[in-house]
Amino acid sequence: MNASSKVDFLKVAVLFSLLIMFGFVMSISVDAEAQQPAKKGDAAAATKKVDPTDPTSVIYLDTAGKAAGVGDPNKPAGEAYKAGRGWHPAALAGANLPKDKYGLIDWAKLVREKLVKPRHSLDPAEEEMPPLPMDVLIEAKGDFVANVIFPHEMHTYWLKCEVCHPKIFVPSAGQNKMSMVEIAQGQWCGRCHGKVAFPLSDCKKCHTSPKKTATK
Amino acid sequence: MLRRRLMVLMFFAAPALSYGAVDVITLDSKIESMQKAGVGPVKFPHAKHQLKLKCGECHPKIFKDALKANDINMKKNMDGQACGSANCHNSDKTFPLFECAKCHTNVKAGK
Numbered sequence: 001m002n003a004s005s006k007v008d009f010l011k012v013a014v015l016f017s018l019l020i021m022f023g024f025v026m027s028i029s030v031d032a033e034a035q036q037p038a039k040k041g042d043a044a045a046a047t048k049k050v051d052p053t054d055p056t057s058v059i060y061l062d063t064a065g066k067a068a069g070v071g072d073p074n075k076p077a078g079e080a081y082k083a084g085r086g087w088h089p090a091a092l093a094g095a096n097l098p099k100d101k102y103g104l105i106d107w108a109k110l111v112r113e114k115l116v117k118p119r120h121s122l123d124p125a126e127e128e129m130p131p132l133p134m135d136v137l138i139e140a141k142g143d144f145v146a147n148v149i150f151p152h153e154m155h156t157y158w159l160k161c162e163v164c165h166p167k168i169f170v171p172s173a174g175q176n177k178m179s180m181v182e183i184a185q186g187q188w189c190g191r192c193h194g195k196v197a198f199p200l201s202d203c204k205k206c207h208t209s210p211k212k213t214a215t216k
Numbered sequence: 217m218l219r220r221r222l223m224v225l226m227f228f229a230a231p232a233l234s235y236g237a238v239d240v241i242t243l244d245s246k247i248e249s250m251q252k253a254g255v256g257p258v259k260f261p262h263a264k265h266q267l268k269l270k271c272g273e274c275h276p277k278i279f280k281d282a283l284k285a286n287d288i289n290m291k292k293n294m295d296g297q298a299c300g301s302a303n304c305h306n307s308d309k310t311f312p313l314f315e316c317a318k319c320h321t322n323v324k325a326g327k
Binding site for chain 1: 246249250252253254255289290291292294295306312313314315316317323
């Protein structure tokens with residue numbers, strides 16, 4: 001390949017990349033245009049439906065003023081429904097829920113900031129169990145890693161006692177011979193963390209209480 | 217032409233090879249703590265890291281380039297230093313810190 005053909009090749013490459021960029025920008029603007037009228041259309045359709053004498057046309061709003069449900073149980077009007085008729089990652093991502101450093105939903109923060117207030121059970125007759133405010137110190141085995149303070153309160157907010165006791169954890173402090181290796185293999189905390197709860201790679205979310213003996 | 221290229225390559229590669237001659241480094245200065253935690257020394261595959269990283273990505277900012285000069289422990293790693301630095305084993309670029317057996321030897325498999 002001589003010098004002039006190299007320059008020609010470069011020119012062609014630059015031209016192509018510019019074309020692709022232009023196409024990308026155009027497609028974004030076309031998408032944006034396409035979305036706006038659709039939203040207007042939805043709003044128009046919603047205003048047409050309202051009939052004060054029809055109980056099924058009632059729209060319930062949540063505390064933020066967003067549609068949370070309608071009088072007709074067959075037609076949910078929640079944000080999840082609008083975003084794609086169900087719970088899916090994209091709908092959740094767009095719901096402005098607090099996220100951790102991995103971009104996963106921070107369910108504990110959601111509770112602490114009182115962003116959700118779920119019913120304790122679908123069965124109204126079932127007795128409500130308030131969260132158990134009991135922290136358990138789990139000492140890290142090595143000399144350096146910070147100890148774990150296990151918060152029962154956040155766990156019992158979401159879970160019943162029987163979810164963990166006595167099958168996964170014996171309900172007696174110090175009687176569970178856990179290790180990080182076993183946890184990483186999916187036992188103990190690893191039954192949930194890394195699967196349905198925040199991942200094990202977020203070390204410092206559990207290892208919060210520094211050891212006094214640790215040098216640094 | 218080819219021979220000259222090869223010579224230039226050798227000229228630059230020779231010192232790099234001599235510096236990076238360590239293949240696997242055993243890290244066992246915290247052996248007491250490791251034994252309490254049920255793990256053995258770390259066999260750090262230096263050569264394997266060299267294949268993917270440039271020397272300057274780790275040395276001298278994250279690790280001093282001398283054997284036994286670095287005081288590494290799991291807490292430091294978890295705090296985003298040493299092995300757990302931002303672009304290393306605390307990121308999605310490679311395996312995370314909790315996979316004990318990927319670095320530590322003699323890991324008790326539990327039960």
